[in-house]
Amino acid sequence: MTPFNKTALLAATTALLATQSLASARAQEGEFRECLQAIKAEAGRQGVSGAVADRAFQNLTPDQKVIDLDSRQPEFTLTYGKYVGNAVTLERIAKGQQKLTQYRSLLDSLTREYGVAPQYLVAFWGMETNYGAYLGDFQVVRSVATLACMTKRLAFFSNETVQALKILSTNGMTSQQMRGSWAGAMGNMQFMPSTFVKYGVDRDGNGRIDIWNSMPDAFASAANFLRGIGFRPGLPSSDEVFLPQGFPLEEADTTVEKPVRAWASMGVKRANGQPLPSSDELSSIVLPAGWRGPAFILYPNFKAVMNWNRSTLYALAVGILAQQIAGGPAVKQPPPDDDQPLSHDTVVDMQMRLARLGLYSDETDGLLGPKTRSAVRMFQKRVGLPADGHPTPEVVQRLVQAVR
Ligand SMILES: [Ca+2]
Structure with missing residues (x-):
């Protein structure tokens, strides 16, 4: 019998493992190439030339960092107090007021055209990128192609990849220049490629939609998007309210909708002491930190904000930030300090x-x-x-x- 040779066995095992991982990497690479080919074919059906797709996909590899970020699960549910406290800081309000002044005439003309109040355009800008401070440095084509081909959301992200290719073919950009977040959100307002294609506006008229460097383009695109997802002139998205003694708490729920007038007749008042607007628009009351915290009335524009980002806390923060950028009051009722994530x-x-x-x-x-x-x-x-x-x-x- 051959004596047991530990060194030889280890070497053989290592070689075998290396072959296997190489084989699995090659299989993975093969699958990735196949997936890119399918996306290229779909882009072709939507009018993108093969040459544009080939150039964008040349030497493209999946981005492991994107896969890792995508698989992260949030460990805690954020509380209203923590979320809004982080999103609506005094610094962000002050900077928003400064931006509102700086871009006043552009914003006013966009309001006339699209019906979105200036403070909302500035508030979204503040929420999305802290007024352009963090635009993201991932290559968007690589990010969305990775998410399409290497995660379970093939349908959503292969469409985003097709849309990204459309932008390359019509907007005079290279995929190196097309930068964004790990999940593919781009520019000052963090537009997904599909949003860019559908709502992007070349406001400064230089022939390209540049939501990274041109504030006229970024603001006009945001205004066009907001109008497209239901934002209308008139009432804001939300207002802080005070509920009367004995208010039926089970009615403080987004599924309960009443005309603003009906809440007013129940004794609901705005927190600044003024009566609610006399309006028949449907609205809801919410208590994001429970009955001991602040109450808000949500007007129809709240739903438009939720169409931008499907998070109630995000939409509340946009409304609170917009109101204070426009010189309105801070939220009066603090959240209970024992509220735990x-x-x-x-x-x-x-x-x-x-x-x-x-x-x-x-x-x-x-x-x-x-x-x-x-x-x-x-x-x-x-x-x-x-x-x-x-x-x-x-x-x-x-x-x-x-x-x-
Ligand atoms: Ca432009």
């Missing part, structure tokens, strides 16, 4: 306990969405707590006691 695991645990009580039947996904909040509300009612749907540490504790 809930971990993903805590929310999963809550959802399982709520399901055991027969109050929740959706996925246990660890996300604090409307269905989970509504289940929390039913639980609060059952145990005699204020039914605001907001899971405070006390609510979580009561739930643990109720379901052992």
Whole structure:
């Protein structure tokens, strides 16, 4: 028998592993090339020449950094206090006021044309890139192609890749110049390629849409986009309100819509002491930090802001920032200081306990969405707590006691 030769065995194993990982890298590369070919074919059907696609895809490799960033799961659910505190700082308000003055005449003419108030255009700019401070330095074609071919969102991101190729072919740019966030959002307003293609505007008239370096182009594109997703002149997106004693907390929910006038007749007032606008527009009341925190009325433009970014906290922050950039008051009611961010695991645990009580039947996904909040509300009612749907540490504790 051959004596056991540890060194030879190790060398053989290492060689085998190297061959395997090389083979799997080659298979992966082959799949990536195939995926790019399919995208090129689709771009061709939409009028992009093969030469443009070939140039953009030449030597293109998946970006591992993008894959890693995409697989990150947020560990905690942000609270209203933390989110808005980070987004609407005194510095960001002051800088927004300065930008409002600096770009006043451009913004006013865009307001006349598109119906979007200047402070909103500035507020989105502040929220998206801190007024152009962080535009992102990823190559957008590489990012969206990686997300299309290497993650589970093929349909969404292969369309974004096709749109990115369209921009290269019509807008006189190289893919080196087309920079953005790891997820493909570009320029001062962080437009996805599809948004750029659909809503981009060459406002300064130099023949190219440049949302990276031209503020007329960036602002006009944002105004055009906002109008396209439903922003209308008139009421703002939201206002802070004071609720009267005995206000039915279960009506503070985005699913409950009433004419502004109906809330006014229930005794709801604006937090600055003024009455609500006399309007028949449909609106909702929300309590983003629970009944002890501030209350907001959401007007129809709130939905337009949500069409820009599907996050209630983002949309509230845009409204709060816009109002203060325009010289309006700060939010009066502070959030309760014991409001805690809930971990993903805590929310999963809550959802399982709520399901055991027969109050929740959706996925246990660890996300604090409307269905989970509504289940929390039913639980609060059952145990005699204020039914605001907001899971405070006390609510979580009561739930643990109720379901052992
Ligand atoms: Ca231009």
